[in-house]
Amino acid sequence: CSFLLFFNDYISIAKAEDKNTYLSKRRSLLQEEWKITTGGGVVLNADELKVNSILMKWKAAEMSEAAKPKGFFPPAYNFMTVKAKIEESDVFRFIKKMPKGAALHIHDTSMASPHWLIRNVTYRPDCYMCIDKTGQLLFRLTKSQPVSSQCKWDTVNQYRSRSGNSSLFDAYLYGNLTIFTDHPAKAYRSQYEVWHQFGSAFQAVEGLVFNTEIFGAYFEQALTELYADNVQYVETRALLGPVVDLNGAVQTKDWAVTVYNEVQHKFSKQHPAFFGAKSIYITQRSKDLVSMMSDVKEAIRLREKFPDSVVGFDLVGMEDQGPTLEYFLDALLYPSQNGIKLPYFFHAGETDWEGMSVDANILDALLLNTSRIGHGYAIMKHPHIRKLLRERDIAIEVNPISNQVLMLVDDLRNHPAAPLMAEGFPLVISSDDPAMWGSTGISHDFYEAFMGLGGAWANLATLKKLASDSIRYSATGQTEKAALYKLWQKAWDVFIKDMLRQHWP
Amino acid sequence: CSFLLFFNDYISIAKAEDKNTYLSKRRSLLQEEWKITTGGGVVLNADELKVNSILMKWKAAEMSEAAKPKGFFPPAYNFMTVKAKIEESDVFRFIKKMPKGAALHIHDTSMASPHWLIRNVTYRPDCYMCIDKTGQLLFRLTKSQPVSSQCKWDTVNQYRSRSGNSSLFDAYLYGNLTIFTDHPAKAYRSQYEVWHQFGSAFQAVEGLVFNTEIFGAYFEQALTELYADNVQYVETRALLGPVVDLNGAVQTKDWAVTVYNEVQHKFSKQHPAFFGAKSIYITQRSKDLVSMMSDVKEAIRLREKFPDSVVGFDLVGMEDQGPTLEYFLDALLYPSQNGIKLPYFFHAGETDWEGMSVDANILDALLLNTSRIGHGYAIMKHPHIRKLLRERDIAIEVNPISNQVLMLVDDLRNHPAAPLMAEGFPLVISSDDPAMWGSTGISHDFYEAFMGLGGAWANLATLKKLASDSIRYSATGQTEKAALYKLWQKAWDVFIKDMLRQHWP
Numbered sequence A, B: 001c002s003f004l005l006f007f008n009d010y011i012s013i014a015k016a017e018d019k020n021t022y023l024s025k026r027r028s029l030l031q032e033e034w035k036i037t038t039g040g041g042v043v044l045n046a047d048e049l050k051v052n053s054i055l056m057k058w059k060a061a062e063m064s065e066a067a068k069p070k071g072f073f074p075p076a077y078n079f080m081t082v083k084a085k086i087e088e089s090d091v092f093r094f095i096k097k098m099p100k101g102a103a104l105h106i107h108d109t110s111m112a113s114p115h116w117l118i119r120n121v122t123y124r125p126d127c128y129m130c131i132d133k134t135g136q137l138l139f140r141l142t143k144s145q146p147v148s149s150q151c152k153w154d155t156v157n158q159y160r161s162r163s164g165n166s167s168l169f170d171a172y173l174y175g176n177l178t179i180f181t182d183h184p185a186k187a188y189r190s191q192y193e194v195w196h197q198f199g200s201a202f203q204a205v206e207g208l209v210f211n212t213e214i215f216g217a218y219f220e221q222a223l224t225e226l227y228a229d230n231v232q233y234v235e236t237r238a239l240l241g242p243v244v245d246l247n248g249a250v251q252t253k254d255w256a257v258t259v260y261n262e263v264q265h266k267f268s269k270q271h272p273a274f275f276g277a278k279s280i281y282i283t284q285r286s287k288d289l290v291s292m293m294s295d296v297k298e299a300i301r302l303r304e305k306f307p308d309s310v311v312g313f314d315l316v317g318m319e320d321q322g323p324t325l326e327y328f329l330d331a332l333l334y335p336s337q338n339g340i341k342l343p344y345f346f347h348a349g350e351t352d353w354e355g356m357s358v359d360a361n362i363l364d365a366l367l368l369n370t371s372r373i374g375h376g377y378a379i380m381k382h383p384h385i386r387k388l389l390r391e392r393d394i395a396i397e398v399n400p401i402s403n404q405v406l407m408l409v410d411d412l413r414n415h416p417a418a419p420l421m422a423e424g425f426p427l428v429i430s431s432d433d434p435a436m437w438g439s440t441g442i443s444h445d446f447y448e449a450f451m452g453l454g455g456a457w458a459n460l461a462t463l464k465k466l467a468s469d470s471i472r473y474s475a476t477g478q479t480e481k482a483a484l485y486k487l488w489q490k491a492w493d494v495f496i497k498d499m500l501r502q503h504w505p
């Protein structure tokens, strides 16, 4: 009869065994668990083992302190409220110095510190600002004072001097160029509210950055900060303007790509330990199918013209607001249907929702043959897709702090990348928009991953795997990849020696 | 050379295909995803399909409203702040009426409403109360006024009349018999703080319940509430006292088991749609190995004496505070080493920590041949253990609201049971300690699971699977299980007819 299926015998006796047999079984289970985690397959050499013991002494001290009844565990709290605490950590300082390989998910207009923009751009006599009716700050660099019936333009310097307090005024600018706040829970009551400020900050930043006078210098500053953070290579999600000059003349995207390429070339030459930068063409998802088709074609054209610099295509913007990848199917199938290569690096599944149209973006990313997935926050709720992604070795770009400050999750121990790391799913750690929340480079995100996502057992092997996988999953050609890996390995070996010299008794 | 492993070709072209081929692949992927979820294998009959369409119309309306920019999604917020909102939901009302099968994880001293205790116990002239130096409320039912140098005992009635406001006083009692508060984020700043109040509330409740005058009546009230919530059967985690009489004489655990058995017997006879109750012997984990060994032996003795009522053994108390299951290994291996049956139903992995000794409890639960796992909150971080548990068909007892109010997770969409349901992992839904946070029965937890854990696609098949699995994974013998299943099926069929009559156009 039908409910025979439901019978079960709960009173089976555990096989009698002595404690030693039990404990040896237990040890081998723990070893099997470790083996499948991110880094579980990495064999450390003698020097690395010593450095690992230094690192793990620090980590154990910090974690056991945090686990006490009145303990404090930074990954459990909004990054903007614990940044200073994180920076006091020995583990963080170690990670900061460590060569981390590639930053594979980082947006070109939120890579460099807003303080740099404030100091180097807003004090220019040709930098104008206005505040529109909604309170949105707009900036423009121009030879002649802009005029508008909607918004009263003045130089930033005029605003600043009228304010009577330059440093307060600059702090006000900082607040408007970022989503940073000491009280995120009060400032943002929903994901929509924080995304609203996020969009508003981007609009302000773009007014400063998308000018021929600044565009290249801002990118150089971004590379400077990544290099100082011990990152060897970067693939930016790049809007590529529209950049204007001081007369308001709009530059082509070709111009923007050329500038990025010249800057990264010069920077790598000046800093031989830096490998370079490539761009992934991005466009806003909030548009119609016809515009999306133009973007796809523009991306194809640029990739063909700059095969070494433009490596793929992606859509950006709040996924929950849509539209979905499926909505743009005609445009996104266009390259493959016409035998044209256009690698995809889709943001997909950056959502808490399950079974809604938005989290199916992960499925479409897979079907559209994406090279990597940005965020993939929803992936644990799609085990079948996850299995297929893994079979195809498609990495997830994990940006823990971004997901936290944009309010997908509070305590990072509940972030889906914790189970992903536990099962050794291909992934890389990046920082999405570090400048937007007061971070720099990718070290803070590495710290969160190491402490909050990888669990207590994540060690130097884990970090080494994360760094080397960032190269493995980069959109570099075979020869480039070998050269990048060599460059990173060299930096790694120096780092290990340095750590030994400084901290080995 | 070693880095050959890192080469990858990202520029492979997606196979050219027309949109229809793409969309049909997409549909079949979505179907495959659905098939493996909890309930994906359930085939609904014609009537059930109609009822499903009613239910899913309500669910879709509530979810699409919630997903709007200013929308409000109850599972994203602490249950204590959204209980009233949940109870307004059509989906909730549906679930409340639905026969839900068995409640398999619920503690005997937090099953019935504290309002019942306040009304029926604290107004008795022999009910005494004192407030100790730490502010802890203690209760005692006794013939003669208790005397203590530590704490001033008076009847609750005296306290109440001195307060000058009975209803305010009773609200004060309610606050002390629960962890309930309208402002949990302010009241509890850490898991330790909320567990402190949790322990304190239990201590207060036990003073009222663990008396021969009340013990049976409280249990009867608990069964009444479960029955009203359309639960057919319950397995309680039972402390079994120590119960005292009005003269202070301590009763044996045999006495407690006998009372529970008589009460459930009588209740089932009066309510033929209720199947009954069994107990799982629990003891506090905060003890030494010698005491634990006594508990194990006591549980064995009781199970042998009452094979139909006492079905297993478990440890309770905040897992993060320890000790671990491994610590008690000598005691926990005792039954199997001596050829004695003692089924385990361990609380394990009720923690946010990973790779610490506490989350290894899941591993020891597996090795100790547990019949089910209580919470298993850490399970997604242990993929190898998860695989082994699944192979052995060991169910996780998921208590979403408990995990939320005890601060393991805020937004239930980040609860690990979401991925568990997505992969169809064996699980049951229960409520742990409903009375502690103003809930009753298991309907609120079913609502959270249906809306917050199962995603938008969870439907009547999901609910039917959850209900029938609660019977499947119950600790009933084969004949009992068949009878319980039949009883539930009958109630289910009536429910379907009722829903059709009331809501089918």
Ligand SMILES: [Zn+2]
Pocket (backbone or CB within 6 Å): A105, A107, A237, A347, A374, A432
């Ligand atoms: Zn991004």
Ligand SMILES: [Zn+2]
Pocket (backbone or CB within 6 Å): B105, B107, B237, B347, B374, B432
């Ligand atoms: Zn429990």
